Amino acid sequence: MLYIIGLGLGDEKDITLRGLEAVRSCHKVYVEAYTSLLSFGVSSDxxxxxxxxxxxAVTVADREMVEEKADAILSEAVESDVGFLVVGDPFGATTHTDLVIRAKKLGVQVQVIHNASVMNAVGVCGLQLYRFGETVSxxxxxxxxxxxxxxxxxxxxxQLGLHTLCLLDIQVKEPSLEHLCRGKKVYLPxxxxxxNTALHxxxxxxxxxxxxxxxxxxxCVGIARLGSVDQMVVAGSIKDLLGVDFGPPLHCLIIVGHTHDLEDEMLQLYALRPL
Amino acid sequence: MLYIIGLGLGDEKDITLRGLEAVRSCHKVYVEAYTSLLSFGVSSDxxxxxxxxxxxAVTVADREMVEEKADAILSEAVESDVGFLVVGDPFGATTHTDLVIRAKKLGVQVQVIHNASVMNAVGVCGLQLYRFGETVSxxxxxxxxxxxxxxxxxxxxxQLGLHTLCLLDIQVKEPSLEHLCRGKKVYLPxxxxxxNTALHxxxxxxxxxxxxxxxxxxxCVGIARLGSVDQMVVAGSIKDLLGVDFGPPLHCLIIVGHTHDLEDEMLQLYALRPL
Incomplete structure (x- = not known):
């Protein structure tokens, strides 16, 4: 069995009881490092x-490893239980559809354990999730x-009066072009x-x-460290938010569409000045 | 402190560790009964x-109670820690914006503990969440x-090639009109x-x-009991799905827009016949 388990957004305590039971029952556990693992205490140490x-023990699987060794990981899951942990939800902003398809092709059973992702937790700012249109990157x-x-x-x-969630770029383990040309694999920080960069x-x-x-x-609404204890939510005009220091990553941004009264009242709680 | 805690979608084990710690630290705990609590073992017993x-102990707070006694619940949260549990995520399909606004007005601190909701867990069918447009009821x-x-x-x-999540009606504790006219409060089952009803x-x-x-x-894609162990996902034409028995609630439906290859491949895993 391959368990694909969402870790949620904050830290290690955002896993669900069901998720934790699954991890503990697994023979081998991987955690994907596509997106930020900063708040999960994952470091070079x-x-x-x-x-x-x-x-x-937990093995960090970066993008390269998942792409190159997916079949090896999956073949382990034929014989025993393997856990694959992802930040947020397995089918949130970064999806793991390819892993599920590969698993099914190899006859590996898959169980998904959901959690919060940026795609639903942004509702915390008071804008109604059902009034969001297409998400952009x-x-x-x-x-x-x-x-x-x-x-x-x-x-x-x-034009449709809908809000837009903007997912902001994350570059983790991007190869350095300069070094690639010299045939070495060296990664940029x-x-x-x-x-602020997104708004500019x-x-x-x-x-x-x-x-x-x-x-x-x-x-618009700027959000930093969504779902963490030090989460920051600020509502204001684009001009207003340009000067706000949101602190450490991850950040995301919502361009507000047409709002209802209750949405306005809630945004006001996060506003720099009356909206 | 008022903790608003998402319970996730399946059963009692879908709460997060952070959520469980908060509940255990609370002086008083309410669970909202707006939406289905079927799978959480909540019954008249x-x-x-x-x-x-x-x-x-956990007190079931139905819509009436939350509306009528919100200030009483919130005043408890001025002095001590109160937990308010909701199925899914606190800002998912049913939002609790009003409770947050009331709390802030009374000077009650609020902490939200997120979880999966139908709004993000539907990604399990393989359709990319960022390609959904406005949600409908x-x-x-x-x-x-x-x-x-x-x-x-x-x-x-x-027209924009986007998928549509359709949230299907839930009628819990609807007053019986017949009885209301006679001045009695009696509820419909x-x-x-x-x-199937939605498709018709x-x-x-x-x-x-x-x-x-x-x-x-x-x-389209029909989904029943999303996030539960006996979850059911079936992809097919509207005509195809009219005859499928999805079993016990809750159900939801996705009208599929333009699909990418990976989305098609994943939908195929749930298809009645080649799509």
């Missing part, structure tokens, strides 16, 4: 917080690569996009496209 | 499964009340809309509106 809670712009497909999506959502990029694209999808005055 | 796990039609505002929303989502209603509305928002051939 090891996985002490998770391992202490589980009472067993905002990638780090480089000098030569400034993709802006999020622009039309935000525009369409706003991890980078996490801040709310949004304004830059609006300036180029000039279709009034949004403006400096558009209402 | 009591709350044995939850109470056994928590080691303390499908209410039980009556002879005189057949609201169809979901129709345009599904239409707009499909709970009703949960099935995938969708087809009826399409027949009336005739704007080809969808047809009998449109691809």
């Amino acid at each position: 090891g996985l002490s917080k998770l391992e202490k809670l589980y009472g067993k 905002i990638p780090f712009f480089t000098e030569s690569w400034r993709p802006d497909s999020f622009y039309e999506k935000i525009q369409k959502n706003r 991890p980078r996490f996009m801040t709310v 990029q949004l304004l830059e694209v609006e300036q180029v496209r000039a279709e009034q999808a949004y403006s400096e005055e558009s209402k | 009591g709350l044995s499964k939850l109470e056994k796990l928590y080691g303390k 499908i209410p039980f039609f009556t002879e005189s009340w057949r609201p169809d505002s979901f129709y345009e929303k599904i239409q707009k989502n499909r 709970p009703r949960f809309m099935t995938v 209603q969708l087809l009826e509305v399409e027949q009336v509106r005739a704007e080809q928002a969808y047809s009998e051939e449109s691809k």
